Amino acid sequence: MGKSKVLVIGGTGYLGKRLVKASLAQGHETYVLHRPEVGVDIDKIEMLISFKMLGAHLVPGSFTDHKSLVEAVKMVDVVICAISGVHIRSHNILLQLKLVEAIKEAGNVKRFLPSEFGTDPARIENATEPGKVTFDDKMVVRKAIEKGGIPFTYISANCFAGYFVGGLCQLGKILPSRDSVVIHGDGNKKAIYVAEDDIATYTIKTIDDPRTLNKTLYLRPPKNILSQREVVHKWEKLIGKQLHKITLSKQDFLASMKVEDVEYAQQVGMSHYHDVLYEGCLTNFEIGDEGEEASKLYPEVNYTTVEDFLKRYDMSAINAKVTFQHHHPRLHQYLLCPTPPIYSLSASASNTAMDMKA
Amino acid sequence: MGKSKVLVIGGTGYLGKRLVKASLAQGHETYVLHRPEVGVDIDKIEMLISFKMLGAHLVPGSFTDHKSLVEAVKMVDVVICAISGVHIRSHNILLQLKLVEAIKEAGNVKRFLPSEFGTDPARIENATEPGKVTFDDKMVVRKAIEKGGIPFTYISANCFAGYFVGGLCQLGKILPSRDSVVIHGDGNKKAIYVAEDDIATYTIKTIDDPRTLNKTLYLRPPKNILSQREVVHKWEKLIGKQLHKITLSKQDFLASMKVEDVEYAQQVGMSHYHDVLYEGCLTNFEIGDEGEEASKLYPEVNYTTVEDFLKRYDMSAINAKVTFQHHHPRLHQYLLCPTPPIYSLSASASNTAMDMKA
Numbered sequence: 188m189g190k191s192k193v194l195v196i197g198g199t200g201y202l203g204k205r206l207v208k209a210s211l212a213q214g215h216e217t218y219v220l221h222r223p224e225v226g227v228d229i230d231k232i233e234m235l236i237s238f239k240m241l242g243a244h245l246v247p248g249s250f251t252d253h254k255s256l257v258e259a260v261k262m263v264d265v266v267i268c269a270i271s272g273v274h275i276r277s278h279n280i281l282l283q284l285k286l287v288e289a290i291k292e293a294g295n296v297k298r299f300l301p302s303e304f305g306t307d308p309a310r311i312e313n314a315t316e317p318g319k320v321t322f323d324d325k326m327v328v329r330k331a332i333e334k335g336g337i338p339f340t341y342i343s344a345n346c347f348a349g350y351f352v353g354g355l356c357q358l359g360k361i362l363p364s365r366d367s368v369v370i371h372g373d374g375n376k377k378a379i380y381v382a383e384d385d386i387a388t389y390t391i392k393t394i395d396d397p398r399t400l401n402k403t404l405y406l407r408p409p410k411n412i413l414s415q416r417e418v419v420h421k422w423e424k425l426i427g428k429q430l431h432k433i434t435l436s437k438q439d440f441l442a443s444m445k446v447e448d449v450e451y452a453q454q455v456g457m458s459h460y461h462d463v464l465y466e467g468c469l470t471n472f473e474i475g476d477e478g479e480e481a482s483k484l485y486p487e488v489n490y491t492t493v494e495d496f497l498k499r500y501d502m503s504a505i506n507a508k509v510t511f512q513h514h515h516p517r518l519h520q521y522l523l524c525p526t527p528p529i530y531s532l533s534a535s536a537s538n539t540a541m542d543m544k545a
Numbered sequence: 546m547g548k549s550k551v552l553v554i555g556g557t558g559y560l561g562k563r564l565v566k567a568s569l570a571q572g573h574e575t576y577v578l579h580r581p582e583v584g585v586d587i588d589k590i591e592m593l594i595s596f597k598m599l600g601a602h603l604v605p606g607s608f609t610d611h612k613s614l615v616e617a618v619k620m621v622d623v624v625i626c627a628i629s630g631v632h633i634r635s636h637n638i639l640l641q642l643k644l645v646e647a648i649k650e651a652g653n654v655k656r657f658l659p660s661e662f663g664t665d666p667a668r669i670e671n672a673t674e675p676g677k678v679t680f681d682d683k684m685v686v687r688k689a690i691e692k693g694g695i696p697f698t699y700i701s702a703n704c705f706a707g708y709f710v711g712g713l714c715q716l717g718k719i720l721p722s723r724d725s726v727v728i729h730g731d732g733n734k735k736a737i738y739v740a741e742d743d744i745a746t747y748t749i750k751t752i753d754d755p756r757t758l759n760k761t762l763y764l765r766p767p768k769n770i771l772s773q774r775e776v777v778h779k780w781e782k783l784i785g786k787q788l789h790k791i792t793l794s795k796q797d798f799l800a801s802m803k804v805e806d807v808e809y810a811q812q813v814g815m816s817h818y819h820d821v822l823y824e825g826c827l828t829n830f831e832i833g834d835e836g837e838e839a840s841k842l843y844p845e846v847n848y849t850t851v852e853d854f855l856k857r858y859d860m861s862a863i864n865a866k867v868t869f870q871h872h873h874p875r876l877h878q879y880l881l882c883p884t885p886p887i888y889s890l891s892a893s894a895s896n897t898a899m900d901m902k903a
Binding site for chain 1: 585587588590591597598707708717720
């Protein structure tokens with residue numbers, strides 16, 4: 188039996204582009220849906236063309252054109268959907284119901300991986316509003332898949348490292364400060380961090396694996412199950428400097444969500460951070476029989492540790508010698524940080540830029 | 546004398562990212578300004594980190610922080626600014642006046658290349674409104690540079706191939722149709738097309754070249770000086786099929802700009818297309834003594850011909866077997882095409898995707 192043919196939907200997105208590359212790298216014949224929504228976004232068009240140059244097939248198709256979806260699905264064995272479910276980007280999870288219909292009609296798909304890649308919506312208890320919408324929508328899609336008898340795997344990828352590690356677990360930050368950090372509660376709840384490239388690698392690893400058929404694959408790389416304080420500590424060790432720590436209580440965090448100028452999309456994101464950092468929702472359950480753990484199934488994957496991931500931020504002028512200033516002194520705005528931070532140089536110019544070899 | 550150190554401003558943009566790579570590829574010590582405007586745009590942050598991994602230095606700085614600009618400029622010999630001057634992306638040409646002030650204060654810069662990279666604003670006559678604003682703004686910056694005694698080179702790069710060749714010279718299109726094309730007037734005015742990577746290569750080639758000091762470098766690769774009909778013909782030859790041609794007169798084009806729902810940014814873009822395609826503004830003058838031509842100065846650059854550039858669109862499902870449908874039948878909306886086109890499949894699924902080897 189040869190390797191499955193794979194269709195990636197949402198292939199120009201943050202995770203999707205990695206899935207396309209991982210699929211090609213692991214030797215799968217790879218198809219990428221070219222949706223009209225890409226329009227005249229030349230960066231995305233260039234990305235599609237680059238995939239073609241790497242050997243992928245581009246397939247035109249649209250969620251508004253059922254026939255096109257059916258035809259695209261018929262070309263492959265495995266369908267992976269990576270359309271965004273994150274409100275700060277775009278939240279289109281329920282669009283997948285159209286894809287479920289197409290897969291049912293096509294009738295040939297051996298495995299469908301819907302857009303999940305986060306917290307397991309079936310295992311989270313008492314999700315905070317309004318963020319609960321994300322899990323509710325994902326469950327609607329799951330029910331349609333299972334009712335339709337479509338073979339599936341759900342990927343629970345936990346925290347994207349680019350966001351959570353880069354930001355030292357602070358919402359609205361994706362670069363680690365050298366000065367201060369907001370600690371959520373006691374900072375000791377464990378979360379799980381996975382490098383985005385590893386999410387893609389594990390995902391492609393599993394598509395032909397009978398052990399994960401109709402199951403959830405949890406990505407829990409053992410070295411990356413860490414509390415916020417542990418992440419911060421690794422960073423401090425790397426830069427040789429202690430950060431100033433500001434403790435933010437659960438009550439204050441929740442109150443900051445309800446301030447008038449906080450937009451809905453931000454509230455959704457804050458709910459998720461709340462559940463991860465104050466409730467420990469990613470680590471407060473055992474996987475059990477309905478799931479499998481990725482690093483156990485695929486020990487050959489040399490996953491990126493949080494420690495190694497942090498190294499890419501070190502020795503950079505992004506952080507070195509730079510003082511973080513905030514537009515707004517109020518804590519809830521610090522957390523949201525919808526406006527970019529202002530950098531100011533606190534050292535002489537000649538020392539400000541350092542290369543990675545330094 | 547070693548190679549100049551280069552600072553790129555706007556290094557995560559469409560042209561800027563290519564300038565960074567070309568500068569590194571040609572062995573220059575390369576600095577990239579990390580502006581706070583990047584904020585939490587994770588794609589841009591990842592790009593900056595990838596530059597660092599390629600050996601570039603990241604330097605924090607902001608147009609709103611004069612001191613930071615001065616310090617960044619002091620680190621290098623050559624400053625290249627690639628902030629967008631295209632209204633459909635963002636138009637911030639006059640921001641460069643702050644950069645000019647910083648360069649004057651720093652006093653060490655051997656060459657400054659402001660954001661030009663298009664039509665030569667000093668040579669265009671009777672530019673169409675409202676697009677004239679682009680040229681006026683660029684001339685304001687030039688005057689400040691020259692008044693400040695800053696050594697400069699202006700790059701007149703003519704038509705970006707990704708837009709003009711990809712769209713067969715139609716505004717609002719960046720992928721060539723296999724069915725029809727709108728021909729502007731008689732379609733015989735000559736324009737000049739340059740692949741974006743080549744623009745970056747020529748630009749970096751020239752920064753240490755005394756022949757282009759205080760001059761304009763025109764990018765006129767001889768094989769790429771073509772009329773719209775010639776571009777279309779090359780495409781037709783490649784796909785082995787004639788396109789249906791719809792002629793659009795100058796009067797109708799100008800009238801379509803003035804329709805109520807055409808936004809200002811689009812009007813600016815349309816003015817530029819008008820001047821290029823109906824007036825031939827890129828080719829109606831000789832370079833003369835104040836300028837140099839890039840392919841003559843650097844014959845070792847193996848530039849991409851229009852013919853080769855078009856090949857990347859061929860054999861792709863983006864075009865093959867796909868019928869272009871338009872939301873709106875009216876011609877001015879066809880031209881603008883702010884909404885993405887709808888694809889529909891006109892062949893069986895098994896033939897729809899073709900790989901590049903086909």
